[in-house]
Amino acid sequence: MTTAYPRRWRRPPQIVPDRRWRIGLQLLILAYLVLAVGSVEVDWTRVAEGLVRGQRFAMGFLQPDFTSRWTDIRQGLIESLTMTLTATVVGVLISVPIGIGAARNLAPPPVYLVCRSIVAVSRSLQEIIIAIFLVAMFGFGPFAGFLTLSFASIGFIAKLLADDIEEIDASQAEAIRATGASWWQLVHYAIQPQVMPRLIGLSLYRLDINFRESSVIGIVGAGGIGATLNTAIDRYEYDSAGAILLIIIAIVMVVEYSSSYLRKFLQ
Amino acid sequence: MSDANPFYRETSHRKPGSRPGEPRHYSQIWTFRTPHTRLAMWVGWLALVALFVYCWQVMNANTMWVFVNDTPSQAADLGSRMLPPSLGYLPELLPPLWDTLNIATLGTLGGVIMAVPVAFLAARNTTPSIAFVRPIALFIIVTSRSINSLIWALLLVAMIGPGILAGIVAIALRSIGFVGKLLYEAIEETDARQIEAVTATGAGRAQVLNYGIVPQVMPAFWGISVFRWDINIRESTILGLVGAGGIGLKLQASINTLAWPQVSTILIVILATVIFSEWVSARVRHAIL
Numbered sequence: 273m274t275t276a277y278p279r280r281w282r283r284p285p286q287i288v289p290d291r292r293w294r295i296g297l298q299l300l301i302l303a304y305l306v307l308a309v310g311s312v313e314v315d316w317t318r319v320a321e322g323l324v325r326g327q328r329f330a331m332g333f334l335q336p337d338f339t340s341r342w343t344d345i346r347q348g349l350i351e352s353l354t355m356t357l358t359a360t361v362v363g364v365l366i367s368v369p370i371g372i373g374a375a376r377n378l379a380p381p382p383v384y385l386v387c388r389s390i391v392a393v394s395r396s397l398q399e400i401i402i403a404i405f406l407v408a409m410f411g412f413g414p415f416a417g418f419l420t421l422s423f424a425s426i427g428f429i430a431k432l433l434a435d436d437i438e439e440i441d442a443s444q445a446e447a448i449r450a451t452g453a454s455w456w457q458l459v460h461y462a463i464q465p466q467v468m469p470r471l472i473g474l475s476l477y478r479l480d481i482n483f484r485e486s487s488v489i490g491i492v493g494a495g496g497i498g499a500t501l502n503t504a505i506d507r508y509e510y511d512s513a514g515a516i517l518l519i520i521i522a523i524v525m526v527v528e529y530s531s532s533y534l535r536k537f538l539q
Numbered sequence: 540m541s542d543a544n545p546f547y548r549e550t551s552h553r554k555p556g557s558r559p560g561e562p563r564h565y566s567q568i569w570t571f572r573t574p575h576t577r578l579a580m581w582v583g584w585l586a587l588v589a590l591f592v593y594c595w596q597v598m599n600a601n602t603m604w605v606f607v608n609d610t611p612s613q614a615a616d617l618g619s620r621m622l623p624p625s626l627g628y629l630p631e632l633l634p635p636l637w638d639t640l641n642i643a644t645l646g647t648l649g650g651v652i653m654a655v656p657v658a659f660l661a662a663r664n665t666t667p668s669i670a671f672v673r674p675i676a677l678f679i680i681v682t683s684r685s686i687n688s689l690i691w692a693l694l695l696v697a698m699i700g701p702g703i704l705a706g707i708v709a710i711a712l713r714s715i716g717f718v719g720k721l722l723y724e725a726i727e728e729t730d731a732r733q734i735e736a737v738t739a740t741g742a743g744r745a746q747v748l749n750y751g752i753v754p755q756v757m758p759a760f761w762g763i764s765v766f767r768w769d770i771n772i773r774e775s776t777i778l779g780l781v782g783a784g785g786i787g788l789k790l791q792a793s794i795n796t797l798a799w800p801q802v803s804t805i806l807i808v809i810l811a812t813v814i815f816s817e818w819v820s821a822r823v824r825h826a827i828l
Binding site for chain 1: 571587590617641644686761773780
């Protein structure tokens with residue numbers, strides 16, 4: 273007896289090989305989607321009105337108005353840029369010791385635990401939530417924003433730096449250790465050369481992120497271009513809002529390109 | 540001559556009888572860097588410090604140091620108001636939590652659906668035209684990436700009114716850039732030999748995409764989507780601050796009414812949600828990749 277092989281080739285499933293699991297998962301997803309879409313309440317007349325406004329915004333984006341609110345925009349930009357730079361520098365300075373402390377191969381267990389928990393706290397809180405509290409404590413203005421961004425940078429850089437230190441080539445550290453080097457010398461001659469390019473890359477990347485975040489935390493009063501943008505949108509001045517957004521996009525692009533260039537140059 | 544061995548300092552005296560090209564005299568002390576590099580690094584650091592000080596001055600020109608100075612008492616006051624968290628408030632948080640989950644999930648879904656064509660148009664090996672279509676796709680990606688989801692939400696709330704829909708659309712628009720960028724990089728990194736093999740069977744363009752490229756980027760695609768979903772859960776918890784639905788609405792209401800015990804309850808719920816979503820995403824990515 274010959275088994276009837278299928279005449280046509282069928283593509284084997286890639287993700288979930290078991291047929292029963294696949295069907296079950298698909299049913300679950302379908303059920304969730306029905307429930308989720310059902311629970312979204314949409315006021316369609318309001319949306320239809322909104323489309324007209326959307327058109328006005330698109331027009332504002334195409335014909336941005338840089339001049340009439342220029343003093344506000346300029347002030348916001350200066351705050352954003354200075355805040356970004358100072359916060360990145362301070363964030364990196366603080367996160368280097370924390371990152372070294374959070375590396376399992378360099379730090380004793382108690383230090384490791386303390387540093388990892390600092391990282392976890394900093395990473396799990398949204399910038400904007402931190403900003404709300406810091407504004408309540410330190411008052412309005414870019415100083416609160418600077419503190420927010422520094423705090424958020426610590427979690428980001430310290431975590432990635434620690435992960436990088438844990439993955440270094442152990443034989444080089446071993447070689448330095450074999451010369452009788454102290455802990456500081458070990459960090460300086462074995463660890464630092466291996467992680468420095470990555471640390472520079474991370475810092476530049478964080479600079480980019482901090483600028484983007486600085487355009488948001490102004491919404492809760494922490495200074496920067498976000499406050500200006502919020503006001504422009506609240507007043508339905510879409511041409512000014514479009515101008516601000518275009519400036520943000522341009523600066524992000526410039527920062528991104530120059531940081532990738534700088535990284536290539538430094539390595 | 541001087542760059543013959545960068546790790547040794549030279550003195551100005553050449554030993555009699557040494558050949559040209561050979562360092563004149565090896566220093567007895569090993570140094571980590573050449574004097575030239577050290578000088579360059581020193582100048583670089585100095586420039587950075589100067590820039591930092593200048594920015595610090597400009598930034599704090601209008602800072603009210605009075606407010607900064609009484610921070611400890613403010614913090615203690617805030618802390619005493621926030622503790623203990625009011626646990627009786629928890630049941631009220633469940634519907635907005637469900638909304639938050641929906642904003643993140645449906646937003647990710649929408650974002651991924653829009654990001655896939657953009658990614659294929661942006662990838663060098665699948666785009667119909669490198670000179671014309673690719674820059675447009677890249678511009679879409681950059682635009683979506685550089686505008687934070689909160690700003691998207693701000694715009695959309697102003698346009699289509701407050702509610703979950705604004706949140707979903709904001710998350711979707713923000714996700715296009717992230718998913719699009721990572722996906723187009725994955726597409727560009729596909730193995731050309733497999734694509735060539737499929738092409739050699741006489742497959743058309745669509746068939747090459749379907750059988751040559753899609754199977755290769757599928758794991759990356761699922762990984763990226765789940766990763767973005769995780770980030771979106773985080774972001775959707777705060778979209779309510781500008782009126783775009785979810786648990787952020789409750790946060791905003793509690794802050795506005797100075798109900799600090801409720802605020803701390805909400806923060807605990809947000810933290811738990813974020814940790815949960817991170818766990819789910821890590822598990823799923825681990826299973827796929």
